[in-house]
Amino acid sequence: METIWAIAWLSSWVIRLVLAPIVIVRQKSPPIALAWLAVVMVLPWIGLVLYLLVGEQSLGYGRARRYAAQAHLEITSKRPSAQAAWTIRPGIAERQRVMVHVAESLGGLPILGANSVDLEGSATRFIERLIADINAAKHHVHLLYFIFEDDEVGKLVGDALIRAHERGVVCRLLVDAAGSWSFLGTASSRLERAGVKVVAALPAGNLRRRLARIDLRNHRKLAVIDGAIAYAGSHNVIQPDYGMKEVGAWQDLSARIVGPTVGQLQAVFLEDWHFETGEWPNDEGLFPDPATTGESPLQIVPTGPGEPNAVVRDVMIEALHLARRRVVLTTPYFVPDESLLGAIRLAVARGVQVDLVIPRKSDKWLCDAAGRYFCSELAPLGVRVHFHQTGLLHAKVMTVDDDFAMLGSANFDIRSFFLNFELNLLIYDAQATAQLRFAQMTYIGQSIEIPAAYWRVQPWLQRFGQHAAKLLSPLL
Structure with a gap:
């Protein structure tokens, strides 16, 4: 027994002495470093397990390589019309120009004008409008959601995707592996059998992902239909009460966008699709000439754990x-x-x-x-x-x-x-x-x-x- 305690005591100090310098060197934020040091010093074995699982923003080798490739993607290279007049920066006020410059310098995309923006705060109307646009799709439907639930709402959207595929529309559905675990475990096969392409984002239980941090999540909410219409905001594909009837309906806001910015949102989806599959979809019609009848200048800010800045x-x-x-x-x-x-x-x-x-x-x-x-x-x-x-x-x-x-x-x-x-x-x-x-x-x-x-x-x-x-x- 004394030998066991001696080994446990010695190993706990080995963990402290090895892991503490790693935390100090690799954690850029002092509060985060101090928090990890406290856990490692007080509970070394638990600290070791937790740090290996969630301590660093590791995407895994395969993911990191694809992320580095997509980081060099120039959206303008995907559209010959990218230098057309509608991409010229719109006239905006001085303070807005400062914000535009800062956001783009930090990692945002160039501002584009001539967009139409329609805001939607009702979960029911959001799903109805999304389904209506899917029903009208002629070329492709791209959906990316953190939560795509196997409930009444998820079935309605899934049925719309199946109908679209039967019309010859290419349907790609990318959902987070953790946020949509229930759907992936039960209902995704129905869509796949019908021809819808379904991919799980950031799965953790795969050997090929073994070097990846398991709690990095794709929290984005995005839909792109025919390269002409996009939705972005906070709505997920789930019942308004998220299955928690005692709480009531969740209050969300999303934007339905028509205009040049849809092309940028399309590129974001394609990057995420490539990130998970290694494939670059090259269907014709992914980047059509956009409608330019709107008046809203928009700037897209996609972010992820592989970036140097928050x-x-x-x-x-x-x-x-x-x-x-x-x-x-x-x-x-x-x-x-x-x-x-x-x-x-x-x-x-x-x-x-x-x-x-x-x-x-x-x-x-x-x-x-x-x-x-x-x-x-x-x-x-x-x-x-x-x-x-x-x-x-x-x-x-x-x-x-x-x-x-x-x-x-x-x-x-x-x-x-x-x-x-x-x-x-x-x-x-x-x-x-x-x-x-x-x-x-x-x-x-x-x-x-x-x-x-x-x-x-x-x-x-x-x-x-x-x-x-x-x-x-x-x-x-």
Whole structure:
């Protein structure tokens, strides 16, 4: 017995001495490094297992090689018409030009004008419109969703894909292996037998993925029909209540886009398809000449764990720096890092009104607890915190004054900033921004504003739990 304890004691110190330098060298963020060091020092065996599983942003050799290849993809090379007049940067205000330049420098795509943007906040209408566009498809349907559920909604969309394939339409469906595990385990074979091409994104149980981090997820929500229509935002393909009837309908926002930006969204889908399959679809008609009748300038910001910057976070920081009057943030999970917190503090100090709208209770209690801690830090400084009461607020929206907005799949948390593949839109259009702000004001109308004094009188145990969750925030 003494020998066993001696071996266990010695091996625990070997783990500490070997793993600690690796954490210090490879973790760029000091809070994340300190969190991992604490786990490794206190629980070395558990820390070793966790670090091997989720400690680094490793895509695995095969994935990393394909990611490097797609990183060099020039979207303009896919369309001979890419230098046509409609790709010329639209006339926008000075502050918007600064935002455009920063976003593109960080990894966003070039801004394109002449788009039509139609916002949809109803889950039912979103699915109805998506199915209608699939029913009208003539060439191809490309769907990429984090959650594609085997429920009534998933069956309706699946049936539409089968009908489209029977008409000769090429249908490709890419779903996240974790978010859509139920669909992949039961219903995907029905679509595959009917001719729909179904691929799981980032599967973890495959030997060929053995060197990949298992919790990196493709969190994007994207549909492209005939290269002419696209949907992007926060809706998944699932019943509005996500099977949680006690919570009620989830509140989401997505945009239906017609115009030049659809070609960029098509390229994002094709990159992800190549990322998982190694194939580059080359069907004719993938990049048709776009409609140019709209008036909305859009900029696409696709992000992923292989990038050197936290692009969504940095875009948010720059937007906060540019704000003059009011910023409204809407997100289901609010777990920022120190740099984003600092930008919010500075905006409030300049006299900018900052409203934060989050669910009273989300589906992730640990994120809720950590988010409450950050609210308790910001509310006394002047940030207006609103707890949404109706259903589960799942929309991810940032509006800045009346000038521009961000809408997409990324939550305002460390997971979306650093770990997930996400897809966001920057909208430089006053009318669309006003519509998004109206949706946010509707959410605020369904919320309770939490006064700053509330955070000072919380029970001690509640505050302790929030502080403890905050310590884990770099790992959430």
